[in-house]
Amino acid sequence: VIKKILIWPHPDLKKKSAPVLPEEFGTAAFNNLILDMWETLYDVGGVGLSAIQIGVPKRVFIVDAGKSSSRKAPVRWVFINPVLSLKEETAPLNEGCLSLPGIVETVVRHTAVSVEAVDETGEAFAGDFVGLEGQCIQHEHDHLDGIAIPDRVDQEAYAKILKKLKAKS
Numbered sequence: 001v002i003k004k005i006l007i008w009p010h011p012d013l014k015k016k017s018a019p020v021l022p023e024e025f026g027t028a029a030f031n032n033l034i035l036d037m038w039e040t041l042y043d044v045g046g047v048g049l050s051a052i053q054i055g056v057p058k059r060v061f062i063v064d065a066g067k068s069s070s071r072k073a074p075v076r077w078v079f080i081n082p083v084l085s086l087k088e089e090t091a092p093l094n095e096g097c098l099s100l101p102g103i104v105e106t107v108v109r110h111t112a113v114s115v116e117a118v119d120e121t122g123e124a125f126a127g128d129f130v131g132l133e134g135q136c137i138q139h140e141h142d143h144l145d146g147i148a149i150p151d152r153v154d155q156e157a158y159a160k161i162l163k164k165l166k167a168k169s
């Protein structure tokens, strides 16, 4: 089911999401959440989506960088209860967000990230990510902590975002 994506500054987007509990894996509600997230992501043609963006405050996000995948083939990643280790080096990158339609801002991100997480079957996995996947993982992980692009930019860019959103509404 395609869900409505919450638009910033919706108060839910400032919530800290809760870990998924072991007993939730395999339940219909949980499996449907993951399916709904994929349907919603592909409907809008995005690269990544966090559960909170469809109003579910759980530590789940999905990423599909398509041909930009660092695995040389598209991978549909599901990250549950992820823990990130960030490489020290950073770079300013252009970034958008499905909760901030039409807005692209420069955000400083780490150039590489290691992730330990659980997949949708409850299996633990780990991986190293760079490029679009690495950037997207940092962006989606921010959503789990109630952080979005406007919280990552300077005052001038923040004011610009507010102005653009106001002009659209």
Ligand SMILES: [Zn+2]
Residues within 6 Å of the ligand: 096, 097, 098, 099, 139, 140, 143
């Ligand atoms: Zn976002």
